[in-house]
Amino acid sequence: xxxxxxxxxxxxxxxxxxxxxxxxxxxxxxxxxxxxxxxxxxxxxxxxxxxxxxxxxxxxxxxxxxxxxxxxxxxxxxxxxxxxxxxxxxxxxxxxxxxxxxxxxxxxxxxxxxxxxxxxxxxxxxxxxxxxxxxxxxxxxxxxxxxxxxxxxxxxxxxxxxxxxxxxxxxxxxxxxxxxxxxxxxxxxxxxxxxxxxxxxxxxxxxxxxxxxxxxxxxxxxxxxxxxxxxxxxxxxxxxxxxxxxxxxxxxxxxxxxxxxx
Numbered sequence: 001x002x003x004x005x006x007x008x009x010x011x012x013x014x015x016x017x018x019x020x021x022x023x024x025x026x027x028x029x030x031x032x033x034x035x036x037x038x039x040x041x042x043x044x045x046x047x048x049x050x051x052x053x054x055x056x057x058x059x060x061x062x063x064x065x066x067x068x069x070x071x072x073x074x075x076x077x078x079x080x081x082x083x084x085x086x087x088x089x090x091x092x093x094x095x096x097x098x099x100x101x102x103x104x105x106x107x108x109x110x111x112x113x114x115x116x117x118x119x120x121x122x123x124x125x126x127x128x129x130x131x132x133x134x135x136x137x138x139x140x141x142x143x144x145x146x147x148x149x150x151x152x153x154x155x156x157x158x159x160x161x162x163x164x165x166x167x168x169x170x171x172x173x174x175x176x177x178x179x180x181x182x183x184x185x186x187x188x189x190x191x192x193x194x195x196x197x198x199x200x201x202x203x204x205x206x207x208x209x210x211x212x213x214x215x216x217x218x219x220x221x222x223x224x225x226x227x228x229x230x231x232x233x234x235x236x237x238x239x240x241x242x243x244x245x246x247x248x249x250x251x252x253x254x255x256x257x258x259x260x261x262x
Contacts, residue, residue, distance in 0.1 A: 005042075023060070032065065035084070048096045049077055053084040053109070063093045068121030070098050070139065083109035083127070094119040101140055108145070126163070144179060146201065148194075162252050164201070166194045176256040178218065179248050180211045188261050190219055210235065210242035214249050219262065229253050 002020040010028045017036040029047035035054035048065030065080045078097040097103040101122035108127040117131045120139040132151035141155045144163030153171040160176040168184025182194045217231045236246045
C-alpha cells in the first residue's frame with residue numbers, strides 16, 4: 001500500500017502505485033494518477049487530470065494540475081502529464097492545458113526543475129532539461145531536450161527554445177531560440193554556441209565544428225534569414241555525418257513562429 005501520512009488527504013478515486021509516498025498535509029485529487037517510486041513531500045496540492053510517472057521527487061509546497069491562468073478556460077477536462085525521474089523542487093506551479101491548444105501540458109523525463117518555477121498551460125517541456133530558480137514559462141512555450149533555462153528568466157508565450165540551448169540569468173526571451181545557442185540579456189542576444197554543454201554530452205569535435213558553422217551562417221555572415229536557411233540546409237550534402245544536427249536546425253528554423261533571436 002502507498003505510504004500516506006495520516007494528515008494527508010487523498011481522494012479515494014486517485015490512483016497511486018503501491019510504493020508511492022505522500023507527506024504531511026498534502027492533498028491529492030480524484031483524477032490524479034501517480035506512478036511507482038514517486039515521492040510527494042509535505043503541503044503539496046496535486047489536482048485536476050494529472051498523470052505523474054515513476055520515480056519523481058516532488059518537494060514541499062508544490063501546486064500541480066491547477067486550472068490554467070487563462071480567461072478563456074471554461075472548465076474543459078484538460079490535462080497535466082509528467083514523465084519519469086523528474087526532480088521538482090519547492091513552490092513549483094504547473095497548470096493543465098487549454099482547449100485552444102493540445103489540451104495537455106507535458107513534462108518529459110529526467111528534468112531538474114528548481115524552486116519557484118512556473119510552467120503555464122500547454123507548455124511542452126522535453127527531457128533532461130534544467131530550469132533554474134524562478135524560471136517562468138508562459139503558455140504554449142516549447143522547450144527542447146537538454147535545454148538550460150537560467151534563473152529568473154521569462155519565456156514569452158508561444159516561444160520555442162531549441163534543444164541544447166542555454167539561456168543566461170534573467171534572460172528575457174520573446175523570440176524563438178535556435179538549437180545549440182547560448183543567449184542572455186534584455187534585449188536578448190546570442191553569444192555563441194553552447195560548446196561546453198555539448199562537450200559534456202559527448203559531442204565530438206567534428207559535430208561541434210559543424211554546429212559552429214551553422215551559427216556563423218545564421219549570425220556572422222550577414223545573410224538574410226532565408227539565405228541562411230538555404231546555406232544551412234546545403235551543409236547536409238557536404239557532411240552526411242552531421243545530418244542529424246543539420247536537420248534539427250533546419251526543422252526548427254522552418255517552424256519558428258515568432259522569428260528567431262538575432
